[in-house]
Amino acid sequence: MLLLAPQVYGKGYDTSLEGRAFVDEMETKYGFEGDRVKALLADAARSDDILESIRRPAERTLTWGEYRKIFIKPERVEQGAAFLRKHEEAFARAEAEFGVPATVIAGIIGVETWYGNYKGKYRVLDALATLAFDYPPRSRFFRSELVQYLLMTREQGLDPLAVKGSYAGAMGYGQFISSSYRNFAIDFDGDDIADLLGNPVDAIGSVANYFSAHHWHPDGPVAEPLDGQLPADSPLLTGELKPQLTVSDYRNAGLTPELVDDRSSPARAILLEGKDGPELWLTYHNFYVITRYNHSHLYAMAVFELAGELGRALDKHENNSEQTQEP
Numbered sequence: 001m002l003l004l005a006p007q008v009y010g011k012g013y014d015t016s017l018e019g020r021a022f023v024d025e026m027e028t029k030y031g032f033e034g035d036r037v038k039a040l041l042a043d044a045a046r047s048d049d050i051l052e053s054i055r056r057p058a059e060r061t062l063t064w065g066e067y068r069k070i071f072i073k074p075e076r077v078e079q080g081a082a083f084l085r086k087h088e089e090a091f092a093r094a095e096a097e098f099g100v101p102a103t104v105i106a107g108i109i110g111v112e113t114w115y116g117n118y119k120g121k122y123r124v125l126d127a128l129a130t131l132a133f134d135y136p137p138r139s140r141f142f143r144s145e146l147v148q149y150l151l152m153t154r155e156q157g158l159d160p161l162a163v164k165g166s167y168a169g170a171m172g173y174g175q176f177i178s179s180s181y182r183n184f185a186i187d188f189d190g191d192d193i194a195d196l197l198g199n200p201v202d203a204i205g206s207v208a209n210y211f212s213a214h215h216w217h218p219d220g221p222v223a224e225p226l227d228g229q230l231p232a233d234s235p236l237l238t239g240e241l242k243p244q245l246t247v248s249d250y251r252n253a254g255l256t257p258e259l260v261d262d263r264s265s266p267a268r269a270i271l272l273e274g275k276d277g278p279e280l281w282l283t284y285h286n287f288y289v290i291t292r293y294n295h296s297h298l299y300a301m302a303v304f305e306l307a308g309e310l311g312r313a314l315d316k317h318e319n320n321s322e323q324t325q326e327p
């Protein structure tokens with residue numbers, strides 16, 4: 001009896017079963033030319049680098065102490081302060097319009113791309129095709145992002161072969177994924193184009209818009225360090241990113257947060273492995289909002305701390321300018 005060899009459809013994503021179904025969907029559901037989508041998939045290259053990166057994100061392999069060191073360093077603070085001063089008007093407008101502090105917006109762009117200096121080295125098409133068709137654990141999500149990417153590049157008049165981004169297909173100053181680009185990118189400099197790839201002003205407005213849409217509370221607290229400790233298995237260290245307890249629960253356990261008077265405010269304590277040992281923090285609603293950008297409390301803490309450093313750097317700069325202006 002002959003054993004049937006597994007059917008081979010060729011090497012490119014255009015000839016695999018999933019690829020052909022994708023082409024059909026783009027044609028029938030979204031009105032793309034089938035041959036055009038097929039050609040794009042034929043051009044898309046599978047990348048082992050990308051598969052390796054998605055399996056080992058820094059947020060899951062590093063301690064807070066190690067993670068913090070990457071993002072909170074003098075050069076990143078100095079360049080961030082310069083970025084804030086350079087785009088002062090756009091930051092002020094974003095703050096006024098969306099209620100999101102300039103330093104938090106700059107903190108995001110600083111952590112994501114070092115203020116636009118590293119926007120990613122992979123072709124977004126390669127990243128999304130690789131993860132959509134060769135990474136089963138998240139193929140649904142990335143297949144959907146690949147659909148969104150083709151829609152986004154069509155809407156924005158971009159060449160889908162040309163855009164570069166991260167290993168996960170995130171693009172531009174704020175590393176928006178395709179669905180976020182379509183939902184939250186705004187034109188913020190008045191030229192009617194929402195360009196997050198090359199226009200820092202549009203990126204500043206769009207990051208603020210993203211936070212506002214995810215219910216950032218203007219003037220709300222983000223996080224504060226707590227004196228005292230909790231055992232690692234304490235029920236007060238809840239697992240979910242969204243706060244499940246309140247300030248009251250933590251006060252009742254003898255902890256003394258100071259930022260919030262309202263005891264019914266949602267809060268979540270987190271225990272971090274810092275460079276000098278364990279750090280206990282109480283995080284609030286706005287900290288959770290930062291995790292809507294990247295689902296990691298280490299990420300949110302890095303943005304929060306960088307924002308704090310940027311605020312101090314700006315104050316210092318202002319004080320120095322005032323002193324030099326004195327007669």
Ligand SMILES: [Ca+2]
Pocket residue numbers: 186187188189190191192193194195199202
């Ligand atoms: Ca624009």
